[in-house]
Amino acid sequence: MGAKIREKFAATPQLFSVLTILALLAVTFLSMCAYSESYKHMQNISKLIVQCIPLAVVSLGQTLVVISGGIDLSLGATISLTTTIAARLMNTDSPAQIALAVLAMFAAAALVGLLNGVGVNLIRVPPLITTLCMSTVLQGVALWIMPVPGGKVNREFATFVMQKWGVLSMPLILLALAYLIIHFVLYRTRTGVPLYAIGKNPRIAASMGVKIRSVSVRAYVIAALLAALTGLLLACRMRVGDPLVGTNYTMDSITAAAIGGTSLAGGVGLISGSVLGSFLIGMLSNMMNILGVDQFYQYVLKGSLLVLAMIVYSIPGMLGVKRVAK
Amino acid sequence: MRNNAVSRAAPRQLLILLCAITGMFAVQQVFLPGSLTANQVMLISRQASALGIIALGQAMVILIGGIDLSVGSVVMLTNVFAIAWMRGSDSLCAQVVLLCLAMGLIVGAANALGVLVLNIAPFVMTLCSMTILQGICYVYTKGAPTGSAAPWLRSLGTGYLFGFVPYATAIWIALAALLSAALKFTSYGRKVYAVGGNLSAARLCGISTFWIRFSAYALSGVLATVAGLILSGYINTTSLTIGGDFVMNSLAAVLIGGNAIEGGKGGVWGVVLGSFFIIALFALLTMLSIGEVGKLIAQGLIIFGVVAVQGVLRKA
Numbered sequence: 001m002g003a004k005i006r007e008k009f010a011a012t013p014q015l016f017s018v019l020t021i022l023a024l025l026a027v028t029f030l031s032m033c034a035y036s037e038s039y040k041h042m043q044n045i046s047k048l049i050v051q052c053i054p055l056a057v058v059s060l061g062q063t064l065v066v067i068s069g070g071i072d073l074s075l076g077a078t079i080s081l082t083t084t085i086a087a088r089l090m091n092t093d094s095p096a097q098i099a100l101a102v103l104a105m106f107a108a109a110a111l112v113g114l115l116n117g118v119g120v121n122l123i124r125v126p127p128l129i130t131t132l133c134m135s136t137v138l139q140g141v142a143l144w145i146m147p148v149p150g151g152k153v154n155r156e157f158a159t160f161v162m163q164k165w166g167v168l169s170m171p172l173i174l175l176a177l178a179y180l181i182i183h184f185v186l187y188r189t190r191t192g193v194p195l196y197a198i199g200k201n202p203r204i205a206a207s208m209g210v211k212i213r214s215v216s217v218r219a220y221v222i223a224a225l226l227a228a229l230t231g232l233l234l235a236c237r238m239r240v241g242d243p244l245v246g247t248n249y250t251m252d253s254i255t256a257a258a259i260g261g262t263s264l265a266g267g268v269g270l271i272s273g274s275v276l277g278s279f280l281i282g283m284l285s286n287m288m289n290i291l292g293v294d295q296f297y298q299y300v301l302k303g304s305l306l307v308l309a310m311i312v313y314s315i316p317g318m319l320g321v322k323r324v325a326k
Numbered sequence: 327m328r329n330n331a332v333s334r335a336a337p338r339q340l341l342i343l344l345c346a347i348t349g350m351f352a353v354q355q356v357f358l359p360g361s362l363t364a365n366q367v368m369l370i371s372r373q374a375s376a377l378g379i380i381a382l383g384q385a386m387v388i389l390i391g392g393i394d395l396s397v398g399s400v401v402m403l404t405n406v407f408a409i410a411w412m413r414g415s416d417s418l419c420a421q422v423v424l425l426c427l428a429m430g431l432i433v434g435a436a437n438a439l440g441v442l443v444l445n446i447a448p449f450v451m452t453l454c455s456m457t458i459l460q461g462i463c464y465v466y467t468k469g470a471p472t473g474s475a476a477p478w479l480r481s482l483g484t485g486y487l488f489g490f491v492p493y494a495t496a497i498w499i500a501l502a503a504l505l506s507a508a509l510k511f512t513s514y515g516r517k518v519y520a521v522g523g524n525l526s527a528a529r530l531c532g533i534s535t536f537w538i539r540f541s542a543y544a545l546s547g548v549l550a551t552v553a554g555l556i557l558s559g560y561i562n563t564t565s566l567t568i569g570g571d572f573v574m575n576s577l578a579a580v581l582i583g584g585n586a587i588e589g590g591k592g593g594v595w596g597v598v599l600g601s602f603f604i605i606a607l608f609a610l611l612t613m614l615s616i617g618e619v620g621k622l623i624a625q626g627l628i629i630f631g632v633v634a635v636q637g638v639l640r641k642a
Contacts, residue, residue: 073574124637125630129581132574133630140622251395251453258450296469299461303454310446310454 014270017261021276024309028283036290046167052282053171056275058230058249059256060182061223063274066257068219069199069266070120070127075227075253077138078112079246082231084142087151087241098157105228112138113224117217135250142243149242153235161236171233178226182271191218200267256281259309280309339584339636343599346632350610358613368492374605375494378598379553380572381579382505383546385597388580389522390542391589392441392448397550397576398569399459400433404554406463409564412476419476426551433459434547438540463566471564483559494556501549506594518542522590579604582633604629
């Protein structure tokens with residue numbers, strides 16, 4: 001058993017970072033529990049988890065793209081776009097139209113992902129430029145659909161999506177589903193290993209018979225679909241559409257992935273790390289809100305805490321390297 | 327041996343950028359006859375100078391294989407502190423300028439130490455310093471900045487050299503020429519390309535990779551400060567949104583200029599043209615007054631188109 005675990009760790013050193021983040025999360029959580037009685041109530045925990053979920057969902061997609069050696073700066077704009085689509089189309093009582101609206105959101109996202117993939121792989125524009133331009137265009141489209149926050153999402157549908165049962169909640173179930181699907185794709189299908197391979201070295205991957213383009217396009221499409229899911233969750237939470245709601249999610253999703261041990265150079269990464277990373281980001285801002293830190297000081301603290309977290313997280317990495325070297 | 331592999335790819339990309347810029351001026355001439363004058367081009371170049379100077383620093387960091395997301399916040403920080411300390415008089419101007427440059431150096435050094443010593447990914451480290459710097463600006467100004475720039479800084483931001491070339495443009499081009507010379511003709515430049523091209527090979531060749539990478543981050547911080555000073559002189563007030571789009575636009579300018587995001591490839595003049603192209607595009611879209619939505623969509627499509635054409639021709 002011990003040997004097996006050691007083998008697993010040797011194969012994926014990122015497991016160290018995942019465990020470290022888990023420990024950081026536990027420390028944050030326990031110290032908050034000690035600070036405030038009401039913190040450990042089921043209701044608060046459930047609320048906290050639901051707050052972190054949109055970022056976790058979108059960072060799953062970002063992680064896939066980053067593993068494949070790209071980067072997707074258009075995810076935030078995709079989120080904004082899909083919330084505006086939702087708010088425009090879901091102001092209705094007919095279930096058929098709501099289903100149609102959900103379909104439209106995911107179709108739009110799939111198209112965005114496809115265009116990103118085509119731009120990067122067929123037209124061969126660097127991912128950073130492709131997705132940045134896509135982000136600008138999508139922002140324009142979102143502002144065209146809805147110049148200011150507005151519209152409405154059907155109440156029953158919104159409550160259905162945001163439903164809670166104790167700690168369990170519909171968003172959590174959706175996240176778990178998304179996680180399981182991505183996990184399945186990464187480790188049980190013929191998209192998974194090639195995805196890591198093209199991130200690590202596209203030339204060698206190609207010479208081993210990997211269809212680089214189709215694998216990379218798939219990563220962009222899945223990422224955009226997950227952004228649409230995030231958009232759906234946000235639209236149902238706010239019950240309005242907001243053409244600027246996604247702006248911060250682009251950078252935060254990349255940060256979550258990087259915290260979780262995903263290398264921005266591609267080819268290395270674990271989706272569990274990204275989910276935990278986004279929970280860490282969410283918990284830090286939640287913690288500062290509960291402690292009543294001034295809004296302006298929160299910026300300073302958030303940055304410093306992240307640096308601190310990254311330092312703590314790099315310690316086992318260094319130890320791990322030494323262990324392997326021995 | 328003079329950086330042959332590095333500079334050979336560039337001329338074609340520069341040519342396409344020049345074509346794109348000429349095309350934009352042609353469009354302007356057709357739709358707004360008589361608006362295209364040498365003075366107007368100089369005005370655009372002054373607007374482009376801040377982005378251009380920032381992009382020079384960004385290009386250095388990208389050359390060594392990193393990325394600097396803190397440039398926008400450094401501009402904001404410089405703007406806030408330069409104007410707060412100057413109090414609209416010339417008496418403290420020199421000290422304040424030096425202090426600001428030192429501040430930019432410290433930010434760059436902090437980024438470098440985070441990346442090099444603490445092993446934090448450049449993206450995360452510079453993102454964190456971006457957030458921290460923003461916070462410092464908000465805390466210092468309490469969200470309501472006031473003040474005005476010293477006359478000397480104002481003349482730097484708005485004045486003209488020989489009555490024709492804006493000081494800002496002159497500084498931008500001078501810095502670009504200096505950097506270009508340093509990259510092309512000194513051993514330092516060759517080491518920068520070596521480090522960006524292959525870090526471990528550079529280390530094995532006996533290059534002090536730490537100091538090369540450190541210098542790139544530090545330079546980026548200082549150049550962002552210079553841009554911040556020029557902008558402060560130009561707008562003559564403090565703005566908490568001043569840093570806004572500089573990060574993304576500087577990245578775009580560097581990549582449009584033909585530099586590779588993986589590092590080790592690219593030059594300075596491509597970045598200069600790239601910055602000018604982006605700002606000229608913004609100016610053109612504003613002059614055509616096609617509204618926010620159309621502007622965003624056109625902007626995205628045109629930048630993508632130019633890079634796509636560059637890519638197609640590079641393959642051929």
